[in-house]
Amino acid sequence: MIHVAIVEDDRDIRTTLALIIDGSPGFSCQYQYEDCESAVQEIPRIRPDVVLMDINLPGMTGIEGTQKLKAKMPDLDILMLTIKTDNHSVFDSLCAGATGYLLKHTPPTDLLRAIEEVKAGGSPMSAVIARKVLTSFQRTATSPLTQRETEILSRLCDGQTYTTIAEELFVSGHTVRSHIKNIYQKLHVNSRAEAVRKALKDKLI
Amino acid sequence: MIHVAIVEDDRDIRTTLALIIDGSPGFSCQYQYEDCESAVQEIPRIRPDVVLMDINLPGMTGIEGTQKLKAKMPDLDILMLTIKTDNHSVFDSLCAGATGYLLKHTPPTDLLRAIEEVKAGGSPMSAVIARKVLTSFQRTATSPLTQRETEILSRLCDGQTYTTIAEELFVSGHTVRSHIKNIYQKLHVNSRAEAVRKALKDKLI
């Protein structure tokens, strides 16, 4: 028996979901909350197997709630169930510790299957959400840097000094300096720290 | 009609997959390759809708092949179909541009559904793979830094100088230096660049 809790402010959706889940064999749904504040308060005592969490809630958002719940119960599985598909909602939810991300138009059978998958150690995601997630792994733009500049940038990220870089590449410090000036210009930064951040964020190395 | 190509060295698996796909209404599978070299050569001419790609191949791996194919055809959808579940295989594949990642034990109906999802703009993933991906978004360890140190670290990442940090936090430059010394000790680094990299990689900010 999988115990499910629901956090959802819309009364119709909440009760419909509860009825579907509670009415399915192997599932139980005895606890529903209409706001995150009470959910964060109560759920640690209830200890459900899976929490269905909306994002758009009055007061505390589902993302903040996820964060707070995961802080208290790191092993709790929280499945976002929302209509929001913007990158912020998706990635903030995942960073906050959500175990999966489903869109509200998910048909009941798929929802039940997803809850089972969560229980089995999986992370169900609507296909369009998964695409967003995968895309974030790929290099977005094509690098404006030359091969040599990329080589040097990666060493900058390692914290090497101009001197050690020059030694290892068998060129003079002046040369390294020149390359770095060009790197900074191309990346529109003017310090090593910014260059490192940009390199990592844009996956330039 | 969705045109599927297969890259898979095992003869039995390859022909079985082809039979299943080609025998299903709405699917066609006329092209199969037993190594990546020929696939990379031929597929740009064939222009299939979806490529099923194994990873363990003689010669060029499926990951390298994915990289090369995506370089030539950025819009091509490549679905990894493999038994490998190690993090390297998973994340390298996704970085190389794979559109989805399925395990070989996926039942035929789910495989066909996944191919359809890819065609519809989705990114099907086996649940256990999805879990790996989601976990990579979450903070792994708990930060060893205090609130103040975290605040300062985030400004270091922005490339602010000690002086501007001090001004904005209404403390002296000496104080900022002190905090930074502690940050470097705790993170086991000794330069700003390394601190920035560690902060971003370990999601400390």
Next chain:
DNA sequence: TGCAATTTCCCGCAAATGGGGGATGGTCTT
């Protein structure tokens, strides 16, 4: 209440960094 952690402040100094400028030769494309 008392200890530990945190935050704040200070000194001096050597090294590294970043901005400005310019120059040469090689390769590749037009």
Next chain:
DNA sequence: AAGACCATCCCCCATTTGCGGGAAATTGCA
């Protein structure tokens, strides 16, 4: 043959950074 791009080298100089020390005030928790 001309121009563009790249990699290499050089100068000066102010600012920033990192390391070595040390110390006081505040906060939080046991």
